[in-house]
Amino acid sequence: MTTLADILRGIERGVFPAPDLGVTLVPAPSPRETCVVALTGHIVIAADVDPAWVAERVPAGDLSAPTNPPFLSALEEFTGRRVNAIDAMLLAPALNDPADRVAATTGVTELTNHDHPRVERAWRYRDDVRVYGDEYGGLVLTGRGLAGRLECAIEVPEESRGKGHGRRLASAARALVPPDAHIWAQVTPGNAASFRTFLAAGYKPVGSEALLVK
Structure with missing residues (x-):
């Protein structure tokens, strides 16, 4: 089946x-x-x-x-x-060149404090959530979501927006998963800024989804 x-x-x-x-x-x-x-x-x-x-x-x-x-x-x-x-639904292959992976994650460190609304939301819909932060207060999250696929989400503080930090975090997500994997992102189409961010980081639109939750 x-x-x-x-x-x-x-x-x-x-x-x-x-x-x-x-x-x-x-x-x-x-x-x-x-x-x-x-x-x-x-x-x-x-x-x-x-x-x-x-x-x-x-x-x-x-x-x-x-x-x-x-x-x-x-x-x-x-x-x-x-x-x-x-x-x-947007999809990108993981970065597999070691130099690209290092460059994409420079300044990004894993966080153990998950006390953030975006992180709490991620745990409702994903398993194996991991959280990373940068020096500008940005977050990138990865985890196993719909049907076990690897998913990511990013959060950029309002005062840091418009400076390329979102694109950098979206690129970092591609380096924070195994080199032979793919990473998915879900973006509301009306959020044009976020949509452009993921496109600029190498993600491609492949379809749309309506997720029904409890």
Whole structure:
């Protein structure tokens, strides 16, 4: 049986579901996770629902329906969850050149004090969270999120924004994971500054996701 983890690992290798205007239904990856993933010409619904339930609500070939309010509201009601956000999914390979990894993490150190709202939020949605800080008060977090993928998030203090620190932290995330890995970032499309930051750090948009949380 195909799982969401299989699909995400395939995307990391550059292998996407066929753009056939189809919908793939897979089990929810864990009790914590239910989602709708939109890719080019294909939708993946990771939820413990019956295929007939989906077919009743998603007309054949209609790729907008699964990410629109009527379907998402029905999925919320059925699962007892709520849509946290609809985010763009961005993906980048880890930096594997030792010199690049050293350059990207210069001035970045791991923190043991996790008393920060961004860190507390990360622990709600990820496992194995690690937190790093820089001299400007910025944070970069890594952890295992949706279907076990490696994810990152960054935080730049307001007084340090607009100076390239966010791009540097996003690049650091690529050096803080194993050299043969990939790292994902989820960004609200309306947050243009954050979107530009990750693009500048070498991340590529691969789709969008609506994550349903408790």
